Amino acid sequence: EIVLTQSPGTLSLSPGERATLSCRASQSVSSSYLAWYQQKPGQAPRLLIYGASTRATGIPDRFSGSGSGTDFTLTISRLEPEDFAVYYCQQYGGSPGTFGQGTKVEIK
């Protein structure tokens, strides 16, 4: 089973700042099958990025994903008020398709 470790656990930033979230895998993720999700309280997760770097439908271009192998990054170029939420990475190159433990992006 591939273990995903996200860092930091919490990121305290102000609107307009840049957010950089990390996701490290315990072994190489096949074919860059790495996704990022955003979840707000009381809501289902929303897909942001799949295939490590492809934005999902309707996702603003301030969200970008990069990385390969075992190291992946989600970058939010300029935080908007609606971006404060919890973010999860997920690998789906094999079974089980594990999630990271999440990074909370909170308002500073």
Place this chain on the structure above:
Amino acid sequence: EVQLEQSGAEVKKPGEPLRISCKGSGYSFTSYWIAWVRQMPGKGLEWMGLIYPGNSDTKYSPSLQGQVSISADKSVRTVYLQWSSLKASDTAMYYCARPTYSNTWGGFEIWGQGTMVIVSS
């Protein structure tokens, strides 16, 4: 519109059986994997398993294998998550989710609204 519609919240006692459902609409139901994702109160997302309704091929998380059962009924476009004997630790929100592409197991673009399961004596 592509949608996954889940069954309503459940309150059960330990030891009781339960089946919750997830109905797909607006797409080729038999061509996409459907996953179940657990979220315990205040915790993160946990991949439980998934099923391919076209042939009922099923994968389970090793930590949950034997604890739950995933099945599908193509005739009613519905996937199920079932317990034979609930425990208090099964208390959680359960989501079903569908990938963006038909040949992948993740990148879940479509999510159900969630089914809250509370197990308490």
